[in-house]
Amino acid sequence: MGHRLKIISGALVAFVSAQAVVAQDAVTWWYEAANPEQQAALTEFMIDKFNAKNPGDKLTIDYRGSELDKQLRVALLSGTGPDVVNTPGPSFVATMARAGQLMALDDIADEKGWNDRILPFFMDLGRFDGQLYALPKTYETLGLFYNKAVFKENGWTPPTTIPELNALADEMMAKGIVPFGSGNSGWRPANEWQVSIALNSIAGPDNVQKALTGQIPWTSQPFVEAINELDSWWDKGYFGPDYFSLNGEQVMANLAEGTAAMSPTGSWNFGLVPEYFNGRQDEVGFVGFPSGEGVPYPIFSLGIGSTFSISAAAQNPEGAAEVIDQVFSEEFYTDINNVWQGEWNMPLRDLSGVSLNEDVIPLYTESMAALASAVNENQYGYTTWTFMPPATNSYVVSGIEEVWLDILSTEDFLAEMDKIFQQELAEGKVADIPAR
Amino acid sequence: MYRLFAIPTLIINVSIILLPALLTVVLAFYRWDGISNPTFIGFENFEKLWGDRIFWKALKNNVIWTALFLTFPIAIGLIAASLLMLVRRGRTFFQVVYFLPMIIATVITARIWQGMIYNPQSGIVAMLNRYGYDVRDPLSQTSTALYGVAVADLWHWWGFMAVIFFAAMRQVSQEQIESARIEGANYFQLMRWVMIPAIMPTIALMMVMTVIWSFLVFDFIFIMTQGGPAFTSEVLSTMAYRKAFYELGVGYAAATALVISLFGLTAAFFYIRLQNREDAE
Numbered sequence: 001m002g003h004r005l006k007i008i009s010g011a012l013v014a015f016v017s018a019q020a021v022v023a024q025d026a027v028t029w030w031y032e033a034a035n036p037e038q039q040a041a042l043t044e045f046m047i048d049k050f051n052a053k054n055p056g057d058k059l060t061i062d063y064r065g066s067e068l069d070k071q072l073r074v075a076l077l078s079g080t081g082p083d084v085v086n087t088p089g090p091s092f093v094a095t096m097a098r099a100g101q102l103m104a105l106d107d108i109a110d111e112k113g114w115n116d117r118i119l120p121f122f123m124d125l126g127r128f129d130g131q132l133y134a135l136p137k138t139y140e141t142l143g144l145f146y147n148k149a150v151f152k153e154n155g156w157t158p159p160t161t162i163p164e165l166n167a168l169a170d171e172m173m174a175k176g177i178v179p180f181g182s183g184n185s186g187w188r189p190a191n192e193w194q195v196s197i198a199l200n201s202i203a204g205p206d207n208v209q210k211a212l213t214g215q216i217p218w219t220s221q222p223f224v225e226a227i228n229e230l231d232s233w234w235d236k237g238y239f240g241p242d243y244f245s246l247n248g249e250q251v252m253a254n255l256a257e258g259t260a261a262m263s264p265t266g267s268w269n270f271g272l273v274p275e276y277f278n279g280r281q282d283e284v285g286f287v288g289f290p291s292g293e294g295v296p297y298p299i300f301s302l303g304i305g306s307t308f309s310i311s312a313a314a315q316n317p318e319g320a321a322e323v324i325d326q327v328f329s330e331e332f333y334t335d336i337n338n339v340w341q342g343e344w345n346m347p348l349r350d351l352s353g354v355s356l357n358e359d360v361i362p363l364y365t366e367s368m369a370a371l372a373s374a375v376n377e378n379q380y381g382y383t384t385w386t387f388m389p390p391a392t393n394s395y396v397v398s399g400i401e402e403v404w405l406d407i408l409s410t411e412d413f414l415a416e417m418d419k420i421f422q423q424e425l426a427e428g429k430v431a432d433i434p435a436r
Numbered sequence: 437m438y439r440l441f442a443i444p445t446l447i448i449n450v451s452i453i454l455l456p457a458l459l460t461v462v463l464a465f466y467r468w469d470g471i472s473n474p475t476f477i478g479f480e481n482f483e484k485l486w487g488d489r490i491f492w493k494a495l496k497n498n499v500i501w502t503a504l505f506l507t508f509p510i511a512i513g514l515i516a517a518s519l520l521m522l523v524r525r526g527r528t529f530f531q532v533v534y535f536l537p538m539i540i541a542t543v544i545t546a547r548i549w550q551g552m553i554y555n556p557q558s559g560i561v562a563m564l565n566r567y568g569y570d571v572r573d574p575l576s577q578t579s580t581a582l583y584g585v586a587v588a589d590l591w592h593w594w595g596f597m598a599v600i601f602f603a604a605m606r607q608v609s610q611e612q613i614e615s616a617r618i619e620g621a622n623y624f625q626l627m628r629w630v631m632i633p634a635i636m637p638t639i640a641l642m643m644v645m646t647v648i649w650s651f652l653v654f655d656f657i658f659i660m661t662q663g664g665p666a667f668t669s670e671v672l673s674t675m676a677y678r679k680a681f682y683e684l685g686v687g688y689a690a691a692t693a694l695v696i697s698l699f700g701l702t703a704a705f706f707y708i709r710l711q712n713r714e715d716a717e
Contacts, residue, residue, distance in 0.1 A: 069681075070681045073681075077471065095472065098472060099471045099473075184664075188662045241556075242573065244575065244576035244664065245555055245573040246557065250555075254557075390683050390684045391685060394678060394682040398666070398667060401664055401667075404666075405578055
C-alpha cells in the first residue's frame with residue numbers, strides 16, 4: 001500500500017510540476033537560417049535573458065531556413081504561425097497588414113517608447129495607412145569593399161566619381177585584376193545589389209524616390225543612363241569571368257587574396273571579414289560607391305534586412321511585444337554585435353551606451369557611423385529589395401541578366417520593369433516612401 | 437463490403453491531392469497574391485501566359501529536358517541492366533553502386549556538382565583550368581546551363597532506370613534466353629528480339645513516367661541555377677514557383693501549374709490506353 005502511495009504521490013508531483021511548466025505562456029518566433037554559433041548567441045543573449053526577465057513567458061526560436069517568408073505567408077494565411085513575425089521587408093508588410101494578418105503596434109510603441117528609441121525614418125517605413133505595423137530588424141547598406149594592400153601597392157585611391165571608377169577599373173583589368181569581385185551563384189538576387197547601386201549612385205536617389213512614388217516612370221532618361229552604365233561594366237568584364245559561378249564567400253576570398261581589388265556589395269559582408277582577412281583586417285576598406293554626375297558623394301542605399309511584427313493571430317501578443325522590446329535594447333545590441341556583425345544593426349537613435357569589444361573590427365563601427373551621418377545629411381538611397389514591390393524586384397533580378405547577356409535592351413528592360421511596377425503601385429503593393 | 441477498404445486511402449487522396457488540385461484549377465482563374473482576397477479574372481492569367489516569352493522559353497526547356505531524359509537514362513539503363521544480366525559475380529555490388537546516387541539527397545548531389553565539379557575556383561573545372569584546359573562552368577553559360585543541370589540529374593537518375601530494367605529482365609523466361617543463345621543469337625540480337633520486347637511494358641511505363649517527371653522537374657534546377665542565367669535554364673515549375681512565392685502571383689502560378697499538369701495528363705492518358713490495349717490482347 002505504502003509503495004502504491006509513493007507512486008501516486010510521485011505522479012502527482014510530476015503532474016503539478018508539468019502544469020507549472022505549461023503555465024508559462026509560450027512566445028514563438030520563427031527565424032531564418034543561422035549557423036550553430038549564431039544560434040548559440042541567440043540562445044544566450046535573447047532566449048535565456050528573456051526567460052529570466054519574464055518568468056511567466058517561455059520564448060522559443062524556431063530556425064526555418066532561407067524559405068522563411070514563404071512558410072510565414074502560408075502559416076499566417078491559415079491563421080497560425082508564430083507570435084513574432086519576421087517579414088523580408090516593408091513591401092511584404094504592406095500586403096500582410098492590408099490583409100489583416102498583422103497587429104497594429106501604435107499603442108505598444110507608445111507604451112514601450114519605441115518612437116523615442118528608433119530612428120524616425122525607419123519607423124515610417126513600418127507605417128501603412130497611418131498605422132504602425134512593423135519595426136525594422138536591421139538596416140544595411142551597399143558600398144564598395146576594397147583591398148587596401150592592393151590599392152597601396154599600385155598607388156590607387158578609392159574613386160568617388162564614375163569617370164574615376166572607370167579609369168581605375170580599366171587599369172585593374174590591364175593588370176589582370178578583377179575590378180568588381182562579385183558573384184550570384186549562392187544568392188541569385190545578388191544582381192539586385194548592382195541594380196540598386198546603379199539606380200541610386202548614377203540616376204540619383206531623388207529620381208528613384210520620384211519613380212517609387214509614381215511621379216516619373218522607370219523609363220526616364222536618368223535610369224536609362226544608369227542601366228547603360230551598369231551594362232557597359234558587364235561588357236568590359238569588370239565583374240570578372242565567373243559572376244554566375246561564384247558565391248559570396250568565394251568573392252570575399254578573392255578580395256582578400258587580391259585577385260579582385262573591389263567588391264560592390266552590402267554591409268552584411270562585414271561578418272565575413274574576420275574569416276577571410278584573418279589577422280590582417282586593416283587591409284580591408286569600405287567606402288561609398290562612386291557617384292554619377294550631379295549626384296552627391298557618397299550615396300548609401302538603405303535596405304532593411306527584415307522587419308518585426310506581431311501576428312494578428314498571436315497566442316501571446318504581450319510576450320511578443322516584450323521580445324521585440326528586448327531586441328531594441330542597448331544591451332542586446334551590444335551583446336549580439338560583439339559576436340555577430342552585420343545582421344543586427346538595429347536603427348537605434350542613441351548608440352552612446354554601446355561599446356563593442358576589441359574583437360570587432362574598427363572598420364565596421366566606422367562604416368556604420370558614416371552610414372548614420374549620410375542618412376542624417378539626406379544622402380541615402382533606396383535598395384530595390386526594400387522599397388520595390390515583390391514582382392518588380394523579382395523582375396529586376398532576372399531581367400538585368402538579360403540586359404547583361406544582350407538578350408534585352410536597356411529600354412526594353414526598363415519598359416517591362418515600369419509596366420510591372422505601375423500595376424503593383426495601382427494595387428497598393430508599394431511601401432509608403434517617406435519624403436526626402 | 438470490400439469497398440470499405442478503399443475509404444482510408446480515398447480520404448487521404450481526396451484531402452491532400454484532390455482538394456489542392458481542384459483549388460489550383462480554381463485559382464488559375466483568379467488574381468491572388470497569396471495573402472489578401474482573390475479576385476475572379478476569367479481567362480486573363482491564361483491570356484497573359486500565352487503572351488509571356490518566359491513561359492515559352494520555360495516550355496521549350498521542359499521539352500528539351502524530356503527529350504534528354506527519354507533517351508540517355510533509358511539507353512544507359514538498358515545497357516547497364518543487360519550487362520548485369522551477363523555478370524553473375526558482383527551483380528549485387530553493381531546494383532548497389534548504380535542505385536547509390538538515387539539515395540543521396542538531391543540537394544547534396546546538386547551542391548557537389550555545383551561546387552566540387554563545375555565551380556571554376558573549387559571544382560574539377562578549376563583543376564582542369566590549372567592544367568591549361570580552357571573549360572568553363574556550364575552553369576554560367578546561357579548555351580549550356582540547362583544541359584549542365586541535366587548532366588547532374590542524369591548522373592543520379594540512370595542507375596534507378598538500370599535497376600528497374602534489370603528487375604524486369606530477370607522476369608524474362610530463362611528458356612527463352614537459353615533457346616535464343618542456342619540458336620546463336622549474339623548480344624545485340626538477344627536484346628533486340630528477346631529482352632527489349634519482353635520488358636516493353638516496363639520501358640513504356642518508364643517513358644510515360646519520364647514525361648510526367650520531366651514536366652515536374654524542379655529540385656536540381658532550383659538548387660543549381662534557379663532558372664538562370666537570364667532564364668536559360670528556366671522550366672515551368674521554377675517559373676510557377678517564382679511567380680507564386682517571389683512575385684506573389686499565386687493565380688498566375690496556378691495557371692502555369694495547370695499547363696504542367698496538362699502534359700502529365702496527356703502522358704497518363706496514353707499510358708492508360710496502352711495498358712487497356714495490352715489487357716485486351
